Amino acid sequence: MKSDRSGFYGEVEGAGDIKKRLWLLSVCVVVFFAVIVLRLWYLQVIKGAYYRKLSEDNRIRIISIRPPRGIIYDRNGIPLADNTPSYTITFTPEDAKGRPEVIRKLASLLGVTPEDLVDYIKSEKFRNPYQPIRVRENASFAEISEVEAAKDSLPGVSVEVELRRYYPYGDFASHLIGYIGKITPAQHNLAKYADLPPDFLIGQYGLEQAFDKYIRGVPGKRAVEVDAMGHQKKILYTVKPIAGNDLVTTLDFKTQQAAEEGMKGKTGALVAIDPRNGDILAMVSKPSFDPNIFTVGLTSKDWQYLTTDPGKPLDNRALQGQFPPGSTFKLAVALAGLETGKATLDSPVIFCTGVWPFGGRVFHCWDKHGHGRTTLHKAIVQSCDTYFYNLGNILGIDNIAKYANYLGLGMKTGIGLREDSGLIPSTAWKLKYRHCKWYPGETISCAIGQGYVSVTPIQLARMAATITNGGVLYRPQVVSEIRYGAGSVKQFPPDALWKLPVKQANLDIIRDGMYGVVNEPGGTARLAASKRVVVGGKTGTAQVIGLGRGHGLKFKDNAWLVAAAPLYNPKIAVAILMEHAGHGGSACGPLAKQVIEAYLRIDDKSIAERNGFGNLTGTILHRAVMKFDNFTGSRMRAFRSMTGAAKAGMLLDRHNKRPVNKKRVIPVKAGIRGL
């Protein structure tokens, strides 16, 4: 900008001094612009990548998408654990930074205190920054409407639709199926869970836990663009989750249902097993829990109950409860006697007087009047203690232990879920763990399933299965197949662990004894008898020692029953334990029969359904089935030719004439009144 002094038009009047000073302004301008350019160079070129990352963090939220968990079916394809859509409210604290009123508002909307909400947010410290936190799962419609309505004052809060685990039958087989829960920090450190997102749901119990890696699926993610309020504007990309694989269990819905109904309100366990392959048909442990509460949001009150209730609802008694087997153990002792030749059908012959003196003590038979002249068959049928005191004494503990172990007692079954082993004592065991020798007197109580002997219900069910199926001991299985996507299936064939090294004739003798227990006069489990199938079994009434003295009824003896049917071609073996229920036959007999009939589909309901009168219920149903059972020849043919409604009418006619007529009259009266 040089001066125009020498220009054609000459000097401009009076402004020369000003023009001399203009360079100051120019320098000033150039310097300021240079500073700004340098600053822009720094921000945009040198730190460009850094700020690009910050802007991406600003706008992109990666939301992990929970995969649908594999469905758990019973053997007929009925889903026992399923998924259902539900609303989840999420919150990204970074979007509400420095706005404590958002936390307060969200907390009041969720019905918690702001402090609790802050604690909860802090507890999610393993999440990545800007990763939304699930603050309310399974939100109600009212809650999500409130969130949507207050959207503008709730930055960072949004609503997602997710699949939630859902157990349609509540506490149905809850201990076996298990439950799921958020992965804990400790679990996250384990290699098998390391690659899962921080708030992933994994199986925490039962099949959900044991087969978690098959059924959990692979989480997906969704990248969404959000605005400055943290509200989603559009989806940038989605990585679809991969659904978990479905499990088909060996459970039979109807059998389980019968077992659940029979055990309702009781404390105890029931296991039903297929003697032909070791399939678990039903497994109940009571008291139980509803696994839905773990996915809907466990309240501290629920948790308090589950963990501190003396009934221990979270324990699976069928696998983890170790109980003295009582008289059911006599089957194992009898097998030991027969195999070692210490006992046959005819010898020894014991005369039971109700007491049996040994080593300066007197052992009592449960029947204080005594059983009189007793051989092996009668001893099993009537559960004569005296006979087995004597037999046990002759055998010695190690012989008993050997055959008890053959039958799978006192050892884990290998079912693949958490279980305990129980205990079958032996001299070696006592020396090793109690550091002293075995006293013959101790054998006496062990011979009737007391003393050191303890077993789990599933072991007893398998024992009954093994004795009646010809001596093959199977590893119990709960899952029959895993269904991968695209139709490929992994099946679990039966796993026979060993064939008992015993004579079939001896097994037959014991099986005949089991027949007598249910079907012969004086048998202890007559209530388990069914008119439609041959049931065999063995009762047990185990004293509860060391507990409850002076507590009266609360601590009665534990009642046991093992049973199998059809006895000579067994398809189901059952073990039932009812704690503090008294005598095994009376407490467990009817339930054993119901469970067996339900599995074989010869229970009242199944018969009625098969024969076209399944609409009946209750005592009417029972009477109808009893009548139907008596139909033969022409009456049966006449019945079969009838239509559904007429069938029910024919069955009910004789028993319920009056009530039926009355019912017909009432609507007419009502009609007249109406006029």
Place this chain on the structure above:
Amino acid sequence: MVDRHKRIISNFDVSFLVSVGLLIAIGLTAVYSATYSMSGGTHTLFKKQLLWIIFGLATMAALAFFDYRRLERWGYVLYVMAILLLLATLAVGHSGMGAQRWLHLGPFTFQPSEVAKLFIIVALAKYFAEDGITRGHTLRQLVKPLLLVMLPVGLVVKQPDLGTGLMFLFIFCAVVIVAGIRIKSFLLLFTASAISAPAVWGILWKHLKDYQRKRLTMFLSPERDPSGAGYHIIQSKIAIGSGSIFGKGFLHGTQSQLNFLPERHTDFIFSVISEEWGFIGSITVLAVYLFIVLWGIETAHKAKDRFGALLAVGAVAMIFFHIVINIGMTVGIMPVVGVPLPLVSYGGTSALTTLIALGLLTSVNLRRFKLFY
């Protein structure tokens, strides 16, 4: 007459016109983008801005044909008008965002302080052109013009509009430096203000509103309160930085389009440009500005009289300080004071004021040769 106009037009610098056109195009594009997501497809603000720009261009063209020397006579009248306007604003003004800055004029609202800037530039140019001191002013000689400018500064700061108040002072400084100040006086003034600054600052601080204090302190360390006062600066820096070299593309600036950037169509419009057009875009804008400012200084240099030269200096200073303070704020090297970016920020009064200033510059530029008189 026609002939004279032809000659004037033939003297006119085409590159200047192109630069202004370019700047207006950039500004309208940026306003379109910045208001894109909030307008819901109606582009109301963009259209409003377009109307203001057209009106402003017409005014600028009219001023180009207007002989600036006629203004000299009206200098103090305009000054009194400016003072009256500012008083009126304080009395009946419409407040917005914690300050009373707007006056309703029928359907329009406008900011009298913007117009006041121009009037005071005219008054200052007249004063210094006529005081006849060519060898530098002494302190005593500066008292009168300082009082002249402090009156409107006081009224503007009372609104409160700190940015415009400072702007008056900056313009005054620029005009004084060009009009001449004794080196001794300058040093004395400099030391005196350096010493008295804390006291003045203390008094000023007491009268500042909370948001102003926050803005001023937060510029020093925005990370201290990332959601509050520091939020503006942080988000602006992220927007600018993330634009990187080539930018994210028109309408694809995530900071701008997703509302992370506050005041993005007004004070932070430069961040929008930087984010969407990158370093290339931001230096292009700076280059155009630099050209216009240097062209303005050259106009002062070529002006044929003192009044013209000082008028040009005042107009250039006004535009320049707006640019520096606004961009300095968006890049985080100056405090957040609400100053619009000339011809680019949304805002009718600002656009009109800038175009009037450019019109005055053109008027001076076209009449740089004696021959026409």
